Amino acid sequence: MQGDAEYLAKLQCSAKAIQNERFQLADDIRFAEDSSIMFRNDSVKAAYYIAKRDSFSAQLPILLNRTKALADTVEMVVDSFYNHLYTDSLQKRQLDSLLKAAYEKDCPADIRAVR
Amino acid sequence: MLFIDTCFILAGMKRINIYLALLLVVFSISSCKKDEQEVVTSDSPTTFDGEFTRQWINLECTIVKTTGGFLPPQAARAYGYTGIALYESIVQGWPEAKSLAGQINGLTEDMLPKIEENKEYNWALSANAAMAEIIRKMYEKKISADNLAEVNTLENNWQSTLSYRVSEEVAERSIAYGKSVANAIYEYSKTDGGHESYMDPFQLPYTWPAITGAWIPTGATANPIAPKWGSNRPFLASNLTNIVPVAHPAYSTDPASPFYQEAMNVYNTVTNASEEQKTIARYWADDPMNTCTPTGHTFNIMMQLLEENDANLAMSAVAFAKLGIAENDAFICCWKCKYDYFLIRPVTYIKQNIDPNFATVIGTPAFPAYTSGHATEAAAGTEIFKNMFANGNANYNFTDRSQVRYGFSTRTFTNFDDMALECANSRLYGGIHYNFDNMKGLEMGRTVGENVINSIDWPTTF
Numbered sequence: 044m045q046g047d048a049e050y051l052a053k054l055q056c057s058a059k060a061i062q063n064e065r066f067q068l069a070d071d072i073r074f075a076e077d078s079s080i081m082f083r084n085d086s087v088k089a090a091y092y093i094a095k096r097d098s099f100s101a102q103l104p105i106l107l108n109r110t111k112a113l114a115d116t117v118e119m120v121v122d123s124f125y126n127h128l129y130t131d132s133l134q135k136r137q138l139d140s141l142l143k144a145a146y147e148k149d150c151p152a153d154i155r156a157v158r
Numbered sequence: 159m160l161f162i163d164t165c166f167i168l169a170g171m172k173r174i175n176i177y178l179a180l181l182l183v184v185f186s187i188s189s190c191k192k193d194e195q196e197v198v199t200s201d202s203p204t205t206f207d208g209e210f211t212r213q214w215i216n217l218e219c220t221i222v223k224t225t226g227g228f229l230p231p232q233a234a235r236a237y238g239y240t241g242i243a244l245y246e247s248i249v250q251g252w253p254e255a256k257s258l259a260g261q262i263n264g265l266t267e268d269m270l271p272k273i274e275e276n277k278e279y280n281w282a283l284s285a286n287a288a289m290a291e292i293i294r295k296m297y298e299k300k301i302s303a304d305n306l307a308e309v310n311t312l313e314n315n316w317q318s319t320l321s322y323r324v325s326e327e328v329a330e331r332s333i334a335y336g337k338s339v340a341n342a343i344y345e346y347s348k349t350d351g352g353h354e355s356y357m358d359p360f361q362l363p364y365t366w367p368a369i370t371g372a373w374i375p376t377g378a379t380a381n382p383i384a385p386k387w388g389s390n391r392p393f394l395a396s397n398l399t400n401i402v403p404v405a406h407p408a409y410s411t412d413p414a415s416p417f418y419q420e421a422m423n424v425y426n427t428v429t430n431a432s433e434e435q436k437t438i439a440r441y442w443a444d445d446p447m448n449t450c451t452p453t454g455h456t457f458n459i460m461m462q463l464l465e466e467n468d469a470n471l472a473m474s475a476v477a478f479a480k481l482g483i484a485e486n487d488a489f490i491c492c493w494k495c496k497y498d499y500f501l502i503r504p505v506t507y508i509k510q511n512i513d514p515n516f517a518t519v520i521g522t523p524a525f526p527a528y529t530s531g532h533a534t535e536a537a538a539g540t541e542i543f544k545n546m547f548a549n550g551n552a553n554y555n556f557t558d559r560s561q562v563r564y565g566f567s568t569r570t571f572t573n574f575d576d577m578a579l580e581c582a583n584s585r586l587y588g589g590i591h592y593n594f595d596n597m598k599g600l601e602m603g604r605t606v607g608e609n610v611i612n613s614i615d616w617p618t619t620f
Contacts, residue, residue, distance in 0.1 A: 051562075058565030065448060066440065073521045076378040096378070110448055110564070117563040125559065126465060132555075139557055139568055146567065157436040 044134075047124055048141030049149065054117045055142070056150035061110050063154065068106060071099045203248040204620055206282040208474030210316045211244060212461045214289040215478065217312055219450035219458060221305050225297050227356030230523075230531055231387045233451040234489040235352045236296040238393065240289060241482025243343040245475045246270060247288035247336045248281045252472060255617040262393045262483065262614070265346050271338040280332040282320045282471055286313060287336030295344040299357055351390035361386045371409025371417075371502050379524035388494025394613055397487040397606050403495050403598050406528045409502070411511050418511070420592045424504040425512050428519060428589035436519050439588035441566050442532060442581045443520045448564065452532050452581075453485045456539035458560035463547055473546075473620035480542045484610040488538035488603050492531050495602070501528040504592055518589030530591045533582035533599025534606070540578040541607025548574065578603070 075096035082088035129138050147155070218240060222228045228236065242258060249255045250273045259267040273279060290313035294306070301309075321329045347353060355361070364385040366372065373382060392398050407416040431439070442455070449455070460481050464474050504527065508516040525531075540552075548554045552575040559568045571577040582600050585591035 055562055055565060055567070058563060060565070062565035069521060073377060074517075079378070080375075107448065114563040121559060121562055132466070135557070139570070143567065157433045157440070 052145035203281040203472040206471035211474040222450040234453040234485040238482035238486030241478035243292035245479035283332040284336035287333040288340040291340035373526035376522040392487040401491040435587040442584035484538040492534040520588040530595040530599035533596040534603040536578040536581035537600040537603025538607040
């Protein structure tokens with residue numbers, strides 16, 4: 044079970060790294076939109092922020108494809124561990140604890156951090 | 159053959175010793191029993207595994223996430239009709255259960271197909287066909303080719319699996335019946351006010367109310383989402399009449415006023431938010447650009463609960479129907495409130511009156527504040543969880559693993575009400591709702607959930 048927890052923690056860590064990118068991109072888009080609204084009476088600045096927003100938005104499909112590919116893998120592993128390999132509630136709780144410990148031990152702090 | 163051979167041998171067993179005879183008797187009884195079970199294919203929905211229903215709900219989450227126009231109210235509506243179609247596709251094979259016809263708003267018996275008398279049905283095949291068909295219909299105009307292929311593949315795979323040892327005639331009849339139920343439910347859905355709303359989620363034209371403290375756009379989206387959603391037909395008319403939320407604190411910019419204090423509470427909470435609070439805000443926001451909406455998250459939790467409880471088809475159908483009805487109606491009630499009050503969002507108020515540089519933890523959605531959609535739907539869902547899995551009590555050990563795939567750690571709860579409260583509070587931590595939006599939302603959601611449980615005659619044994 045320890046090895047399975049470590050494997051899942053590694054996947055979760057990769058998923059968290061992509062999650063950070065998604066939230067960062069969402070913030071970039073949001074702040075570019077906010078700025079374009081704030082400067083709506085200044086056509087040069089407004090156009091600049093709209094272009095910035097569009098440039099950020101263009102990155103979305105690639106990021107979402109990467110997200111989906113990894114999410115599908117994680118989901119498959121979670122399903123196989125929790126619904127097929129460790130089926131009783133005690134085992135599931137043990138795996139939860141081991142997963143948490145492995146994630147905190149092996150996933151770098153800068154990835155785990157909430158920005 | 160095995161049955162005949164074994165029984166024949168048994169008849170000639172007089173001379174062998176008793177011990178061997180007894181062994182053969184045991185063997186022959188088990189063989190006879192097995193063969194008797196194998197010829198019966200039209201069992202009650204309680205005898206089928208519910209796993210395939212969960213796979214459909216999982217696929218529906220993917221479709222919501224990747225189909226334009228499925229914002230929270232539209233998604234709740236689609237999930238609602240999926241649950242109803244599933245339930246109706248099996249109810250006639252389940253004597254303890256009553257159809258929703260005559261029990262929910264506008265659905266009458268004559269709108270639904272009847273089963274052929276004295277004919278055998280396979281209720282799992284019927285349910286599988288119904289779920290495939292209703293999902294194809296509910297997303298019809300915008301479903302991607304990939305998603306449509308996924309629907310067809312899932313349908314065919316389960317059809318093959320569930321057809322094992324079912325006669326072709328029974329299979330065809332069951333599948334046709336399931337599809338006809340889905341089509342009937344889809345026809346019923348067309349008159350609720352939300353038909354194909356994903357094609358026009360902003361329901362334009364819309365005249366904005368001229369009130370003090372009115373909502374104004376918080377981002378590039380210039381119009382509020384689904385302003386007429388509160389006029390949709392709820393599944394239970396009583397849900398709307400039961401919900402008369404008291405007015406929120408009167409809008410004021412006076413620093414001594416309750417309204418200003420509520421906004422200041424949002425400001426202080428966000429400014430001093432702990433890592434845990436920020437994580438909670440993001441966890442329940444689901445994910446930017448990557449969510450099957452709050453209802454989808456609640457359905458994902460339901461899937462996990464059903465899995466953990468080894469739910470059969472019947473229990474799964476009841477669970478998804480109850481939750482779908484509750485979620486749809488929770489959003490109608492919440493949206494009615496949102497547009498009756500049309501309240502300014504905290505981010506706008508705070509920037510105007512407290513700190514022009516204020517930034518929220520997560521993005522503010524494009525609709526008014528009061529009440530919180532997350533709080534309302536989470537509380538409605540929680541009432542269904544309590545009813546289905548905890549005999550009406552809130553205490554239940556549950557670990558939500560639905561977001562691990564997106565890099566979130568699991569979250570563990572010992573009480574369903576605590577889970578709903580955390581979901582509601584997440585909107586305060588995120589800076590996008592006043593506390594009163596959340597508390598009133600929880601209250602509304604609980605009322606809707608309880609009403610769905612009590613106003614419909616649901617089967618209680620699975």
